[in-house]
Amino acid sequence: MLAGFALGAGGLEVLELDPESAFVHDLAIVALVVILFRDGLEVEGEMLQRAWHLPLRKLVLAMPITCAIVAAAAHALTDLGWTECLLLGAILSPTDPVLSSSVVTNPRVPRLVRHSLNLESGLNDGLALPAVLAFAASLRVGESDFVWWQFVLQDVTLGFAFGIVLGLVASRLLPAPGHQQSLFALGTMFATYGIAVGLGGNGLIAVFVCAITLGIRRPELREPFEQGADDIIEIVKLGVFVAFGSLLTIGGLFGDGWAAVAVVAATLLVARPVAIWIALLGSRTPPDWVAFMAWFGPKGVATMTFSLLVLADRIPGDERIFNLAALCVFVSILAHGLTDTPGAEWIARRSAASARREERPVPVR
16 A cells, blocks of 8 residues: 555656546455455354354444444544535444454454454445445435435345355355366356346345355365465455555645544544444453454455545545545554554463463362
8 A cells, every 4th residue: 555655646646546437446346345255255154153243243333333433523523514424434434354354364363253353344344335325325416315224225135135045056056176166256256246236236245145155055165265366365455455545645635634633543543442342242252352353443445445436426525535534544554454463462362361261270178
């Protein structure tokens, strides 16, 4: 992202991309699709059955709370209207499966924590999209007939339905072990997104649910897919960060001055931690696990994609919303990218020490 910033509009101006172009938008969508599919394949059926309550709490409670806190902070610190602030909150509410991938794949992190973060980051991108589109449509001229609850219900329900059905079909058609399995998975991934979007469903949710279904039904697919498609995923990830970085300028990022910095601080240091603590109250989750999950709610590809969609919509305050979201992503990439390994080591040591204490025999008098 720093390389993109240096080469783009904020630096040498060697890399010139139009933020409203189809290329930038489609690159971000492709990045989300391949990452969500890869992460969905890693979801284990056993954990999905036994440990669904933590990610459900975070999706149902923490996401709306995060959106509300960010919106309140933006309204208090800037002169944006409430609908614009709620749109910003919706854009910044999902966590990023890209920046959290090194955490959810680290075997030293407790299995339940990895499972919870993976499910949350995979599903919240698609779940946040209806809210983003609904708030954007309410700001757009000529959308007075927009029925937000009908849109959300149809969008999310069809996304889940297409994901499950296409995942079951793909599991029956999976070819014999070999290189063709990874190609088959890539084809399934893009076909699922295209079918879901084409028929009015949420393509991101459909892709993630399809991958979960396929991974549970045919777990032998995980290894060949990782070997055959991992390089493609890494290239797409790098591409979207470079492209997004090239669109940023210092003047744009700090257009709202210290208010922009305060909004970012409120998002990363207040909104996410407070939302997670509230959502997990009464769940008997160890405090260090809660603290770990509260911090690792990075903002990345989903926020980039949503902010680019808003910018292309030409709605009131679109550039300011884009720049506020972009500054948050920029800071999050640095903060969470630099703390993922130390954070994983910290939670691993805490968990190991806790396990030793539980195994210590009680002295008999």
